[in-house]
Amino acid sequence: MIYYVGIDISKYKHDFCIISNAGELIVENFSFQNNKIGFQSLLEQLKPYNKSDIRIAFEATGHYSLNLELFLVNNGFSFIKVNPLIIHQFLKTRSLRRTKTDKADSITIAKYLxxxxxxxxxxxxxxxxxxxxxxxxxxxLIKERSKFAVLLTNELDKSFPEMKPFFNNKISETLLYILEKYTSTKHISAMKDYESIRKLSHGKFTYARFAQLKELAKNSVGFHNENTDLLISTYVSIYNDFNNKIDPIEKQISTIINVLNPRMLTIPGIGEISAATILSEYGDIKNFSNPNKMLAFAGLDPSINQSGTLESNGKMVKHGSGHLRYAIMNSALSILRFSPEFYDYYLKKRSEGKCHRVALSHVCKKLIRVIYSLEKNNIDFNPSLLK
Incomplete structure (x- = not known):
């Protein structure tokens, strides 16, 4: 006999029930605390049954279920996590009434399972x-850093408006180094440590550019005072602090993703960070039975409106992880620069009258189908196989 365990997750306690495959409600209204004693009480409830006969499910509720997940795995149990929206829709198909309690939800989860x-x-x-x-x-952290990049840019627009365009409107390591040492145009025009800047830029910042920057500072139309200098110094310091926090995180991400070595890394234009974000949001891609479910998980599938003989496709539903959609969209933009096959597909959609964002959404869908194929079959990207 198979036993279905539905667990309703919350911050401080969890509710669960057990239903047999014959439909018998064996355990009802059992609550346990989100701590070691509570987890042990759950084990006691599951002891009478063989682990191979137990099926466990709960809603995906962020980090609240993590400790329970690890506890179950360490004790030899398996489980599945379900999108709360799916449970909500499942309940609507079974009853017009909505009884919203933790105990009722655990039964709904078990019945869905x-x-x-x-x-x-x-x-x-x-x-x-x-x-x-x-x-x-x-x-x-990058989003927070961007706020200070804007604040720094605003001050430079007033005190030295020619500087950021000189650096191609990018806040580079060289620009930060200069502003850290010289906050005013007067000091920048009198700079003498060219060799330090050259070494920092690995030789890319030539002496000619060094001299040009000094000349720009000497003839700048910007205005500054002590307050401007203070703000520039503050924003540069904060921006560097964010860099110092982001760098070790990126190195750790790189270490993990290189161990996992997903096949999507073989797609031109997908870097380690993008691959890590996509993989971490999806989890084990082999758990998806087809790429359409991956599209739905990312919220990239179109809504469908149908009534009688009328049917139309609406906008993307945008359910699921916004982090995942953002990573896929950015990856698609990058791939267009490196993959002729994807770019030709994008041009094909544009020639059909679709605007940029709609054409890009089609590229995203194609990218997900490719990722599914690569990870499912454990093969490298081969552009000649693209249809």
Missing amino acids: MSVPYKPNSDLLYTFFTLKSLCRARES
Whole structure:
């Protein structure tokens, strides 16, 4: 006999039930705390049954379920995580009434588990979770750093408006080094440590550019005072602090992704960070039975409106992880620069009258189908096989 265990996850406690494959509600209204004692009480409830006969499911609720997941894995149990939206839709198909309690939700989860194939968690569960945490932390820090990049740019627009265009409107390591040592145009025009700047730029910042920057500073139309100097110094310091926090995170991401070595890294234009973000959000891609489910997971599938003889495709549903959609869209933009096959596909969609973003969304869908094929079959990217 098979036993289906539905667990409703919350921050401080979890509720669960057990239903047999005959439909008998064996355990109902059992709650346990989100701590060691609570987890041990769950084990006591599961002891009478063979582990191979137990199916466990709970909703994907961020990090609240992580400790329970690791506890179950360490004790020889498997489980699946379900999108809460799917559970909500499943409940609507079974009843017009909505009884929203933790105990009722655990029963709904168990009944849903009975209706679908059981594809348990990956052995790389903790690795994927760690990678996701690192990628999301990096993304958050970069967004915060961008705010100070804007503030720094605003001050430079007032005090030395010619400087950032001179550096191709990028906040480079060389620009930060100069501003860290010389906050005013007066000091920049009198710079003498060319050799230090040359070494920092690995020889890319030539003496000719050094002399040009000094001349720009000497004839700048910018205005500055002590307050401007203070703000520039502050923003440069904060920006460098963010860099010092982001760099070790990126190195750790690189270490993990190189161990996992996903086949999507063989696609021209997909780097380690993009691959890590996509893989960490999806988890084990082998758990997806087809690429359409990967599209749905990312919220890139179109909504469909159908009534009688009328049918139309709407906008992307945008359910699922926004981090995943962002990574896929950015990867698609990068791939267009490096892959003739993907770029030709993009041009084909544009020739059909589709605007840039719609054409790009088609590239994203094609990219997901390619990633699915590469990871499922463990093969490298081969442009000649693209259709």
